[in-house]
Amino acid sequence: MTDFFRGIAPIRHEGPEATSEFAYRHYDPDEMVLGKRMEDHLRFAVAWWHSFAWPGTDPFGGQTFQRPWFGDTLADARMKADVAFELFEILGQPFFCFHDADIRPEGASFAETEANLMAIVDYIGQKMETSRTKLLWGTANLFSHRRFMAGAATNPDPEVFAWSAATVKSCMDATARLGGQNYVLWGGREGYETLLNTDLSREAEQAGRFLSMVVEYKHKIGFKGAILIEPKPQEPSKHQYDYDVATVYGFLKRFGLENEVKVNIEQGHAILAGHSFEHELALAASLGILGSIDMNRNDYQSGWDTDQFPDSVPEIARAYYEILRAGGFTTGGTNFDAKLRRQSLDPEDLVLAHVGAMDVCARALKAAAALLEDGRLEVARAARYAGWDAPENRAMLTSDLDAIHARVIAEGINPEPRSGRQERLENLWNRFV
């Protein structure tokens, strides 16, 4: 026991009227929602990097957090893992996520770095034997080290491509060894700073081939989890290739991977791409590529990735409504890819940020479920398209312009608009959130 959390006891569900800060008011893992346990709907995960590795820096300021495990040794990495599992014990959430760079010290060579990774993976594996917290997904950090400054898979230097491929192999091995349910790729450096020195076509080919190798390796090692791409439009790069869900879909179609790869959608990245979170979720669902989510909000008015813990029940309810409509998560879950504000220095802040986030998600899930059960919204949506049920209308979809033109003339078609009833549907929403 590290005593980092100074004896904070495991958080329990105590109901909305609980007086303590250290209680779940709404998150009750065993509460049944639409016939499934709440925990099995939400599938919460704690992110290793923000919670245990991020030092509190920003572009204008240095480290604010001073954690006893900050350092470059395996002993530091083990202490970090100890603290992580202590937090998991306190929160009781079912999952965590990691990048290789969060859990192991960098070595002087690829081999040493990989050995460090595997040593820590063993250590984490041992801790998992006595923990209820499992691995939602693993991933490789192919963006922080200076070697990736011009890209990983899309780097002009083939040696970086090689290093990246070897790293992903290690990370997929590590993820598989720890029973991970997904493997994620986020291409923070797969993009460009200036078109002047960039060959878009070449880099797309590299990226397509790289992703195909990842899929091939998944099958080779029998990894049963999903492969997920996490879209983001920019930051750190000026332009990132995995801009948004629609862009990733086009990329997957181009390389024939649309049945092999899904998306991990982050609220903050959706916002930065100019979309609402629910748009990205609904679109991914309609394209059959909805995988998992990062439930961390972005400030709408800060033009960078703020990675804040979620706090708005109405907004989160929109997201879970789309997820529930799509049938809920299979391998995916709700990862808090969220960092404390850099002024939130205390261990209590780390615990309570998660507690608050889990509670607002629980409220939102229940609201979304109630609305879905209520059914009126879906009835209203379907009614709007009901004209298409008429055979002569449905037939137009297999017709041609000439025939439809003739019909318009013959029947004197002259459509009269009908109300979209947006405010009334918003009122209906607000009965539930």
Added chain:
Amino acid sequence: MTDFFRGIAPIRHEGPEATSEFAYRHYDPDEMVLGKRMEDHLRFAVAWWHSFAWPGTDPFGGQTFQRPWFGDTLADARMKADVAFELFEILGQPFFCFHDADIRPEGASFAETEANLMAIVDYIGQKMETSRTKLLWGTANLFSHRRFMAGAATNPDPEVFAWSAATVKSCMDATARLGGQNYVLWGGREGYETLLNTDLSREAEQAGRFLSMVVEYKHKIGFKGAILIEPKPQEPSKHQYDYDVATVYGFLKRFGLENEVKVNIEQGHAILAGHSFEHELALAASLGILGSIDMNRNDYQSGWDTDQFPDSVPEIARAYYEILRAGGFTTGGTNFDAKLRRQSLDPEDLVLAHVGAMDVCARALKAAAALLEDGRLEVARAARYAGWDAPENRAMLTSDLDAIHARVIAEGINPEPRSGRQERLENLWNRFV
């Protein structure tokens, strides 16, 4: 002769030192650039709607322009056409573009509206016989009338789908009759105001089928021009389906249309989607779907479509550089989908806005061509990827993660970053613009 332009004489190339406002300083149609006439590179088009139909309204203000042809009769429409060809005579540009709604009065029924369209098409056709100005593209306005408020192809009401299909048939017929080189679709209402009343999947199917019918009809009538989609992320809708080039590409792939349809890219729409214009051009070129451009700038800081005439040579040069690298236009061209500021009331303003725009485009084209001929930028770009020429590196693209991992270990690969030289390349640019 309407005398709207009060005797302004045709504009001639008079060189950079010309004293008159009414002169081309840089646009010389016959000047050879990279072995081709400047006019044949740029392929300028005047847009009928902004130049002759737009009344100067904005969301907070009414009509500022008081043109003698504003009205709802065929006589008004003919006067508008007269003035248009008088402007073409003054400017001498090779092309124009139109929507059906710009050139004809709305009728009481589809049939009457179509008859009006065809009457005006005949009138325009006669004028074209004695004009050097040809039709770059035609399109249907499926967004202004209230019947389209909830979409055209993607409308929940099948009657609107029918009306839209019939309208596109008319407009394709009109475009073909006038010798148009392209047919464009812009889906300003193909999107949504709120997800609450929208079925994304259904609307995508409708849109896919609609576009397929357009392609089928093109082949049926033997139209030789290109079919083009114009991406735009939002405005008027909250979200539009043809968000950007990458999104359109994914849509085309999904419906198997990627070899049948290209894109018409507008600077302003690129900006609103969070991209640079040159990004959208380079991406479209690399995907093989670059068709044509709308060369009207958006204010970077106004979050709506400002449709201003272009004025920045360095920015425009970036665009033409990508177009030249891609081999230049085939059926496409440079359309000024630009409107006068609503305070620019005088006929002279309409003439001189085009003159200025053509001049900055000419300067930019020449700069881009000179840079391409210079060759240093392309040499620098290629050099950055030169490592991939080595067989052992190229071989990685047909290898697998295991093999590459083994190679990294065996060879102790540890890549060292090299400068991206962005500022030096920007300096090189600035020698030309």
Added chain:
Amino acid sequence: MTDFFRGIAPIRHEGPEATSEFAYRHYDPDEMVLGKRMEDHLRFAVAWWHSFAWPGTDPFGGQTFQRPWFGDTLADARMKADVAFELFEILGQPFFCFHDADIRPEGASFAETEANLMAIVDYIGQKMETSRTKLLWGTANLFSHRRFMAGAATNPDPEVFAWSAATVKSCMDATARLGGQNYVLWGGREGYETLLNTDLSREAEQAGRFLSMVVEYKHKIGFKGAILIEPKPQEPSKHQYDYDVATVYGFLKRFGLENEVKVNIEQGHAILAGHSFEHELALAASLGILGSIDMNRNDYQSGWDTDQFPDSVPEIARAYYEILRAGGFTTGGTNFDAKLRRQSLDPEDLVLAHVGAMDVCARALKAAAALLEDGRLEVARAARYAGWDAPENRAMLTSDLDAIHARVIAEGINPEPRSGRQERLENLWNRFV
């Protein structure tokens, strides 16, 4: 009776479990909140322009609403007033707001236009005698007509300045006659499209003098209401002078008007200026210029003024919390400067949009009041600054750099950061909203 609303009965408070759409679930005018009736806290107003005059146009589309009173005659204007008071009867809200251009037809001259205004003011005045709905504020529309395209008070043409001054006199007279509690100025054209043709200094002098004359006239006629400026950063103009609260404050200070003029803050305008609504409210309160609010939300991701009815309880609660902290409204109130979505064609939409908005505001007010009564947030805020209570610290504010420097050296001051506890405070919030 116009029967426009087809017999919709007055809306009553029926509690959260009401089944009808046509009920207030949360808005109960007589419910006591912090010792005051809810109606007297919220002071709701319906806006004449959006609710009765806006035709549903947007920059890409024409009129969607087809109201029987749309027209240019005094009879139309009277029917519009009839419908307005029918809506007020249904909603039971205490206030309305108007621009001159919303209520009267434009005449052929200033005199005729003013006569029209006064005729309608009489008509409205008569209706008010039997209505419980009073006038929150009046204002002049100095932006829609083409004469204002280059500004009103700041126009380069002194005749427009004259016209504007005369119009404001009429509108102040009309507001006073109807017992208005405030007079508002929104400078939609007081700004510029391009600096190239603009003299900032001159226009600021014109604006300063104009506002001073408004204040002088207020005193001359004994108008007891507040004079309010409504900040907005842009749209319709590229840049508007009344950019945000801080800018307006500087302007007032410059012309010595900071004790005479307050601000009317709109959520949507705050957002467009890059601020949160609560920021603008808190800032205005701290500067002593908080007057009134326009409670209509802007889409965070649409870069233009969307003027939607409010729908997010957590966001609105932030706003009312600042208003309650500042002591609540005096002459001000909550105006819904909101327009139906242009697809919301039905009379029911107009009623229910207001009902939903009033309900979310009521929920938000109660949440904010409960949090304020709870007191923990204010205790936490004060505690953060408690160090300043020590005399030696407070003394620094009347000291000088030398002395403080000496103290730092002498005492070896080396401050240690303390947690800002942001997430914990957000959790506290979420217990109330």
Added chain:
Amino acid sequence: MTDFFRGIAPIRHEGPEATSEFAYRHYDPDEMVLGKRMEDHLRFAVAWWHSFAWPGTDPFGGQTFQRPWFGDTLADARMKADVAFELFEILGQPFFCFHDADIRPEGASFAETEANLMAIVDYIGQKMETSRTKLLWGTANLFSHRRFMAGAATNPDPEVFAWSAATVKSCMDATARLGGQNYVLWGGREGYETLLNTDLSREAEQAGRFLSMVVEYKHKIGFKGAILIEPKPQEPSKHQYDYDVATVYGFLKRFGLENEVKVNIEQGHAILAGHSFEHELALAASLGILGSIDMNRNDYQSGWDTDQFPDSVPEIARAYYEILRAGGFTTGGTNFDAKLRRQSLDPEDLVLAHVGAMDVCARALKAAAALLEDGRLEVARAARYAGWDAPENRAMLTSDLDAIHARVIAEGINPEPRSGRQERLENLWNRFV
């Protein structure tokens, strides 16, 4: 000599046709522009922090630059100074700028830190004796260290206020000792992350008093330079108090400092606040508070501070046009607060980024000067306001609403709009840039 620059010779003006990268094509210090040497117009300064101290980090990536002087010792700091003056020797620019944190190592206490500062100030002072490069301005870094995470002058902790005051005293002393021409304050942490824990009123009082003490100290020590505030809307904070020029002006007026303090305007900060650079310059000039500029561009589409070297002649010309109209710099100058892209690793990149920036500024200055000499733009601007020259119009500014109203009626005033001629003025611009 450190040999960091590997023998790069001083850059000379070689004219537009120079073949070497290492030449000024346009910047010729002695060329006369509007009767003054070009160097004396532009007053270029190199920024110590970006050029010598920034490690190439971004929010997602670590250090990319590996400079031999990176370290925490006085010896490192001296080597950094050596390299800085070697760059100044190569560039020949007249000025540099610094923060305390850029030039000295942090000590264990305030006293030690200050001693380090003064040791390095001595060292720099000695180097300046044989250099032509002088100090444009000094400043204190009150944002990077964790002690400032919640503000400097506006910190809830009075000890941080004390530390900050003492630090500014040291930095003003250092600036004065090195003959600095200005002293700058940028309040990167003077703002908030959340209103929930912030007392706006209190923090404004602290800030007002702090700035007053700075002004008092300036007079006490006889510092002749200007005190400058650098506005920025956000980043690192969610909201910063010195949002933009208008906000700073209001703050200065509030605390009676408008004749004591001016602004240092950065292009990138203007952009982030929603303004054009030229807007902020023109506004500051019209308010009498234009001090100095940071000439580093922000990417218009990246929502964070990109601090790139300038590269667009047309945009820069807009800026210098406003500066020339305002009479040019007095104590101010053109500081390149610009950082290399983090991939630009080579010493040559650092040199050439400055060379390119100085050349585009020189071109822009000459274009702006030529346009000003040409005079047509100013004639057109003045003509637009010429109506105000008529005595009866000018008299309105000292009149009242009643009298103007009477005049409108009596004279039947009915203003007719005139063209704003924006495109024609843009064409005129484009003859010069």
